[in-house]
Amino acid sequence: MANPYLKQYLMTAGPTPLPPAVSQAMAQPMLYHRAPAFVEVYARVLDRLKAVFATGNDVLVFSSSGSGAMESAVANLVRPGDPALVASCGKFGERWAELCDAYGGRTEHWRTEWGRKVDPGELDRVLREQDGIETIFTTLCETSTGVVNDVRALTDVAHRHGALIAVDAVSALGAVPLPQDEWGVDVVVAGSQKALMSPPGLGFASPNDAALERAAAAAGGRYYFDWARALAGQRKDPPDSPFTPAVGLVQALDVALGLIAAEGLDQVFERHRLLGRAAREAARALDLELLGETDENANVVTAIRLPDEIDGAAVPRVMRDRYGVTIAGGQGRLKGKIARIAHCGYFGAFDIVVSVAALEMTLTELGHEVELGVGAAAAQRVFVEAGVPIASPA
Amino acid sequence: MANPYLKQYLMTAGPTPLPPAVSQAMAQPMLYHRAPAFVEVYARVLDRLKAVFATGNDVLVFSSSGSGAMESAVANLVRPGDPALVASCGKFGERWAELCDAYGGRTEHWRTEWGRKVDPGELDRVLREQDGIETIFTTLCETSTGVVNDVRALTDVAHRHGALIAVDAVSALGAVPLPQDEWGVDVVVAGSQKALMSPPGLGFASPNDAALERAAAAAGGRYYFDWARALAGQRKDPPDSPFTPAVGLVQALDVALGLIAAEGLDQVFERHRLLGRAAREAARALDLELLGETDENANVVTAIRLPDEIDGAAVPRVMRDRYGVTIAGGQGRLKGKIARIAHCGYFGAFDIVVSVAALEMTLTELGHEVELGVGAAAAQRVFVEAGVPIASPA
Numbered sequence: 001m002a003n004p005y006l007k008q009y010l011m012t013a014g015p016t017p018l019p020p021a022v023s024q025a026m027a028q029p030m031l032y033h034r035a036p037a038f039v040e041v042y043a044r045v046l047d048r049l050k051a052v053f054a055t056g057n058d059v060l061v062f063s064s065s066g067s068g069a070m071e072s073a074v075a076n077l078v079r080p081g082d083p084a085l086v087a088s089c090g091k092f093g094e095r096w097a098e099l100c101d102a103y104g105g106r107t108e109h110w111r112t113e114w115g116r117k118v119d120p121g122e123l124d125r126v127l128r129e130q131d132g133i134e135t136i137f138t139t140l141c142e143t144s145t146g147v148v149n150d151v152r153a154l155t156d157v158a159h160r161h162g163a164l165i166a167v168d169a170v171s172a173l174g175a176v177p178l179p180q181d182e183w184g185v186d187v188v189v190a191g192s193q194k195a196l197m198s199p200p201g202l203g204f205a206s207p208n209d210a211a212l213e214r215a216a217a218a219a220g221g222r223y224y225f226d227w228a229r230a231l232a233g234q235r236k237d238p239p240d241s242p243f244t245p246a247v248g249l250v251q252a253l254d255v256a257l258g259l260i261a262a263e264g265l266d267q268v269f270e271r272h273r274l275l276g277r278a279a280r281e282a283a284r285a286l287d288l289e290l291l292g293e294t295d296e297n298a299n300v301v302t303a304i305r306l307p308d309e310i311d312g313a314a315v316p317r318v319m320r321d322r323y324g325v326t327i328a329g330g331q332g333r334l335k336g337k338i339a340r341i342a343h344c345g346y347f348g349a350f351d352i353v354v355s356v357a358a359l360e361m362t363l364t365e366l367g368h369e370v371e372l373g374v375g376a377a378a379a380q381r382v383f384v385e386a387g388v389p390i391a392s393p394a
Numbered sequence: 395m396a397n398p399y400l401k402q403y404l405m406t407a408g409p410t411p412l413p414p415a416v417s418q419a420m421a422q423p424m425l426y427h428r429a430p431a432f433v434e435v436y437a438r439v440l441d442r443l444k445a446v447f448a449t450g451n452d453v454l455v456f457s458s459s460g461s462g463a464m465e466s467a468v469a470n471l472v473r474p475g476d477p478a479l480v481a482s483c484g485k486f487g488e489r490w491a492e493l494c495d496a497y498g499g500r501t502e503h504w505r506t507e508w509g510r511k512v513d514p515g516e517l518d519r520v521l522r523e524q525d526g527i528e529t530i531f532t533t534l535c536e537t538s539t540g541v542v543n544d545v546r547a548l549t550d551v552a553h554r555h556g557a558l559i560a561v562d563a564v565s566a567l568g569a570v571p572l573p574q575d576e577w578g579v580d581v582v583v584a585g586s587q588k589a590l591m592s593p594p595g596l597g598f599a600s601p602n603d604a605a606l607e608r609a610a611a612a613a614g615g616r617y618y619f620d621w622a623r624a625l626a627g628q629r630k631d632p633p634d635s636p637f638t639p640a641v642g643l644v645q646a647l648d649v650a651l652g653l654i655a656a657e658g659l660d661q662v663f664e665r666h667r668l669l670g671r672a673a674r675e676a677a678r679a680l681d682l683e684l685l686g687e688t689d690e691n692a693n694v695v696t697a698i699r700l701p702d703e704i705d706g707a708a709v710p711r712v713m714r715d716r717y718g719v720t721i722a723g724g725q726g727r728l729k730g731k732i733a734r735i736a737h738c739g740y741f742g743a744f745d746i747v748v749s750v751a752a753l754e755m756t757l758t759e760l761g762h763e764v765e766l767g768v769g770a771a772a773a774q775r776v777f778v779e780a781g782v783p784i785a786s787p788a
Contacts, residue, residue: 002431012426015641026420026642033721037396043523063595064618065457065637071618102617130668193638199424201457201595201640221615223496224458224465243459244587246595247409248420249640326426 006324011355013143013171013301013328013342018252024196024246025255033245034335039238039316041254046239048257052196052265053206054179060230061188062203063246066170066191069203071099072225073166073187076215077135080104085126085133085163087118089149090142091332092168100137103221108133114333115145115292115303121152127161128270134214136165141172144331146303146340148176152183159184164211164358170203174260175272175300175344186211192249195272195300195344197256201249264360272299274386275343275352278379282356285378286363286370291338300344303330304359305337307368312336318362325358349383349390400718405749407537407565407695407722407736408588412646419649420642424456424737427639433632435648438773440633442651446590446659447582447600448573456597457640460564460585462706463597463674465493467560467581470609471529474498479520479527479557481512484536484544486725494531497615502527508728509539509697514547521555528608528695530559532770535566538725539685539733540697542570546577553578558605564588564597568654569666569694569738580605586643589666589694589738591650595643657787666693668780669737669746672773676750679772680757680764685732694738698753699731704760706730710757719752743777743784 010017021103031038042354049059062068074096078084086097089112100107110126112118114352118138127133129253136158141148158165166187169178173188174195180188187207193200215227223229224243233240260268276299283290283304291303308311313336317331330338341355356375363370383390402413418754443453443681456462469491471479478499480491483506494501504520506512512532521527529550535542545561552559560581563572567582568589574582581601587594601609601621609621617623618637627634654662670693677684677698685697700706707730710723724732735749757764777784 002541006625008423008431014638015424015426018424023421026593027417029417030404030409030412032404032409032722034722035720037402063457063459064462065640067637068458068618070461074617087401099617102614102620104614161492174575191638193641199420199640199642200427201643220498222494223468223493225618240466243409243461244585244594246459246593246640246643247587248593248642249595257599267518326429328426328428368520382463 009325009351009354011327011342011346011351013311013340014191015200016194016197016342016345017347017365018199019197019256019259019346021259022252022255025252026199030253031247032243033241038247041251042245043239045250045254045257046234048254048261049204051258052174052257055181055206057180057206057208058231058234059204059206060227060234061241061245062205062225062230063201063243064203065200066203067095067188068225069189069191069205070095070228072101072205073137073189074103074105075222075225076227077164077166078103078105078209079221080219081106082134083108083132084135084137085110085130087123087138087146087154088112089116089118089139089145090114090119091144092142093139096137096168115147116262117147117293118149118154120150120157123154123157127345129158133163136163138165138167138234140167140169140178141176141300143171143301144300144334146298147293148172148297148300151178151185155185164214165194171344172300174268176297177269180206192253196252196253197259197345199249201246204251223344233353271390272343274382274390275299275347276302278349278352278382279341279343279356281378282375283384286360286375300341301342303338303340306339307363310363310366310368312338315339315362318365321357323358323361325355327355352379403719403745403748405719405721405736407734407738408585409594410461410591410736410739412593413591413650413653413740415653416646416649419646420593422645425641427635427641432641434647436639437633439644439648439651440628442648442655443598446568446651446654449575449600451574451600451602452625452628453598453600454621454628455635455639456599456619456624457595457637458597459594460583460597461489462619463583463585463599464489464562466621467531467583468493468499469616469619470621471558471560471605472497472499473612473615475500476528477502477526478529478531479504479524481517481530481532481548482506483510483512483533483539483541484508485537485538487533490531490562499671509541511541511687512543512548514544514551517548517551518554521551521557526558527555530557532559532561534561534563534572535570535694537565537695538728539688540692540695542566542691542694545572545579546654549577549579558608565738566694568662568693571663586647590647591653591739592647593643595640596647601774650700665784666737668776668784669693669741670696672743672776673735673737673750675772675776676746676769680754680769695734695736697732697734700733701757701762704757704762708760709733709756712759713752717752717755719749721749748774749762
């Protein structure tokens with residue numbers, strides 16, 4: 001049997017740790033999805049999602065992973081032969097291109113180097129060269145590198161060229177600001193298992209009227225992820241769902257969204273700012289390089305380059321097996337090169353302290369000696385100087 | 395606040411009640427889906443699913459409702475213009491036709507009257523008239539009427555005509571026998587929230603080699619539900635998933651499949667036979683008509699015609715609001731005409747006794763007087779005469 005005193009710490013950017021009240025919501029007896037007891041929860045969740053998306057649009061709920069909600073955007077906006085531009089800067093951005101290809105789009109995949117942001121000025125140039133692009137797919141936080149794009153500026157450029165923009169905000173919605181209506185973003189896609197502090201299994205898409213009109217103009221080729229079908233269900237009174245919803249996950253999400261409402265969205269973002277800053281300061285104090293462009297908005301996950309002289313792939317393994325701290329390493333071309341410390345969702349000050357302390361111990365064990373405690377101390381200092389309680393209510 | 399002594403009884407055919415051990419599995423702390431602690435559970439679930447499907451095929455797991463798994467069958471087998479035959483006998487069969495239409499298939503929708511079984515001899519005749527049908531889509535248990543089709547015979551007919559057959563077994567897999575390999579069924583589709591005693595949110599499809607070859611011959615037009623992508627992930631060592639799996643639901647399913655393995659699949663079917671028989675005997679004792687064709691295999695849900703002189707739509711409402719017993723009424727054209735008492739999954743003898751007792755009380759209250767206790771007594775008799783313990787281990 002596993003050693004119960006090797007306490008386990010989940011420090012990945014999805015699934016993220018659950019507040020105890022959210023876990024407990026899942027243990028309740030099952031409800032019939034058309035009975036008032038569930039319908040009341042479902043209606044409240046639909047309302048609370050609008051608040052987090054900062055939109056008046058209906059936020060469509062799919063029983064799927066976040067990738068399913070991404071597929072809904074492509075399946076509803078791109079018909080075979082339609083020109084689409086994917087502006088990617090990492091692994092999750094590439095998923096948009098795979099999706100557009102799968103749906104037969106005339107896909108233009110414009111790649112920004114992993115670790116750099118998608119540049120709005122460059123997007124403008126690309127769109128001037130690529131006449132007729134109807135939809136742009138991009139990413140709020142590229143979880144594979146931690147980079148957070150300037151979605152507001154990218155949206156302005158897209159609209160100047162008459163294109164719709166769909167944004168994968170799966171890992172970042174609820175961690176960094178993305179006020180959909182204020183910025184005019186046409187579609188925001190998210191998932192339950194990141195900053196929304198819920199178990200994986202629910203995906204969301206919030207198409208505005210322009211996106212819904214585009215979808216309505218070309219029906220077919222989709223069913224489960226069809227926006228019109230989901231919308232028709234959710235707009236009923238009381239709201240319904242075309243397919244049996246993942247009842248337990250919706251109950252869990254209701255509790256999590258209640259916690260976000262109680263903390264207040266601005267304070268949620270401020271907490272993430274402190275967490276991100278603390279992680280970056282810790283890396284700097286340890287003389288470890290951050291991957292690519294980071295700024296005061298990069299508050300979802302911090303990607304730290306690992307020293308060349310050690311076996312980078314061993315870092316997450318040793319942290320987990322020896323210290324019980326589960327972080328993610330690099331994906332794709334970054335495999336073995338980075339450690340990613342997450343701070344999106346149910347994270348507080350000591351999650352950063354623990355992650356950094358475990359990283360220090362692991363680096364030392366693997367032959368890259370660091371002064372133990374120096375990184376953690378830098379994180380502590382950020383929290384002390386903030387002078388505010390840093391905890392999500394649970 | 396709701397009256398806590400109005401104890402709640404979930405008697406619907408999906409979501410179905412959860413064994414306490416399954417509910418509790420959901421309350422555990424979240425796991426990273428690539429950490430050994432989860433991968434071990436995931437691998438075991440994949441093995442245990444094969445046992446319930448009675449197949450050597452990989453059972454592909456999707457984070458979706460059962461309808462998502464149905465979509466996977468259509469998206470992987472039907473290309474625009476492909477001839478497909480849907481053999482329906484109720485609301486869920488019609489979903490196959492909607493899906494085939496959405497994917498651009500040349501859909502032949504052959505409807506059997508609601509409440510009757512799809513007749514294998516008639517299928518043979520239809521296929522002789524419809525040359526070139528490549529795929530047949532049908533249903534094991536049509537949950538809207540309770541009818542269970544003879545999938546073995548339908549499969550034989552399909553194969554005689556050189557067609558593949560895909561069977562929606564969402565509500566019935568694990569309640570009535572469907573040994574996929576023995577019967578040679580090409581694709582079986584199921585969901586987590588019915589006889590598999592788990593929360594809604596997971597869908598399954600088990601394509602055989604012929605179905606996988608057909609899918610491989612025409613790639614594209616699908617992504618999230620692409621079989622090849624799911625298969626490639628699950629066949630890795632250790633098994634992986636192309637998208638973040640619904641971790642908590644997989645943990646719950648693992649516990650539920652463990653209960654099924656402990657009870658033994660044959661005993662599970664025998665228990666469902668007793669439950670179904672008890673429900674039918676109760677209806678007969680109350681002089682209530684059963685909807686359409688039932689036989690010793692109709693052990694998923696019992697559809698009982700409601701007396702014409704009462705407001706049928708009120709029956710589920712009164713049962714729920716006044717007695718805390720949640721059953722489903724009729725769907726579509728059967729709305730207000732039937733009451734459906736479920737017995738698939740975590741159901742024991744007293745679930746039938748309670749459902750029938752509540753129905754007796756409700757009918758009396760609504761003006762159709764029955765002798766209270768007569769239906770419940772008929773159910774009791776079935777269990778007494780069986781002489782075996784009737785309970786699923788939990």
